[in-house]
Amino acid sequence: MMYCDEIIAEVWRNRDAFTARHHNNFNEMLADLQKLQKRPNCKMVDRRGLTAVKTLIPGTGEILAQSQNELA
Numbered sequence: 001m002m003y004c005d006e007i008i009a010e011v012w013r014n015r016d017a018f019t020a021r022h023h024n025n026f027n028e029m030l031a032d033l034q035k036l037q038k039r040p041n042c043k044m045v046d047r048r049g050l051t052a053v054k055t056l057i058p059g060t061g062e063i064l065a066q067s068q069n070e071l072a
Contacts, residue, residue: 022028036042 019029022032
């Protein structure tokens with residue numbers, strides 16, 4: 001049995017609704033997001049200028065990356 005997290009389920013529902021509104025067409029989704037980005041007071045995250053701190057999670061082989069701003 002797969003564990004179902006309520007938050008993840010809501011994110012998936014929102015994703016599915018968004019893609020359905022745009023007929024599962026990537027170009028329509030991209031155009032809509034670009035239009036939304038141009039709205040006044042639209043806050044978009046731009047992480048291109050941030051450096052990341054990478055940490056190996058013991059026993060998993062996974063790498064955790066955090067920006068230096070999150071660590072402060």
